[in-house]
Amino acid sequence: MKIHREGHTLLFVLLIVLTVINGLVNYFFPGEDTLSKVVLLVSILFYLIILQFFRVPYVNTPQDPNLVYAPADGKVVVIEETEETEYFQGKRKQVSIFMSPINVHVNKSPVTGQVKYFKYHPGKYLVAWHPKSSTENERTTMVIETAQKTELLLRQVAGALAKRIKWYVKEGDLLPQGGEFGFIKFGSRVDIYLPLDAEITVDLQQKTKGGRTVIAKLNQ
Template structure:
């Protein structure tokens, strides 16, 4: 378990600010023991909450052709057939995973392959489970072409709290299965669009672990 690079600078400056705040209170209000203890406890709890948000557990790279792994920690909130009209313009099976602020927010590639298409969309910050969040929120669209030619679309969607989507790929980038490709700060969602003949291996409300939970099996 390590701290993700997206949080290191924030955590450093937060530690400095909280330490300075508590030092200042102890210096100027030495007699206010109850207040000092409350502020210190609140500072420690707040820092630990932010610290756990940026945790980055070790996830081994896999090479299981035909298996699609969850791109994120969270809960399955959507399993349905939809028309994906940005890239495929055809019917696909959609699996959506909602990440709460307490989940690990590292995003991992569900399969190995090459990024065939990538696009960033600025947008709104509706709650991540809102029906229009997938078309109106800040988001990215990434299409991965697997070794057998199968294409999957993965969409990062910012939520009401998450206002910074990070990605580390572009069109043409190679991806390892379960390798990191991005990060979303605070509550958010990741959608995966699969071929219609894919076998879905998860259920609604099931908890997932990014790079560890198999969510679908592709047809040979």
């Protein structure tokens, strides 16, 4: 377990702010032991809550070109056949994973492959489960092509709380299966668009673990 680099500055500043707050309480309310203990306890709990947002557990993803792993920790909220209009211009199977504030926020590549397409879209901040969030919210779109020439599209979608999408890839990059490609601060959702002949191996409302839960099998 480690702390993600996206949280280093925030956690350092927050530690200083909470230390100052506790120091001011002790200075202006000397002898108020109960108040000091309550403020200290609240500060510790709040810091631990923010700290867990940025945790990164160690994950050893088994490499298998026929498997598609979950790109994020969370819960499956969409499994459907849909029209993908940005890149494929055709029907695909969509699986969407909702990341709550208590989930790990790292996004991992579901397959090994090359980034063939990447684009950032500014947009709204509708709640992540809103039907239009995939096309109207702030988001990124990434297409990965496997060695077998199968293309998968992944979309990071911001939500009402998550207004900081981070990505660490560009077109032409090679991604290993389970490799980190992005981070969404304070949760949201990740959509993955699969070929129509892919076999979905998860159910609605099922919990997933990024780089560990197999969400589909490819017919390659």
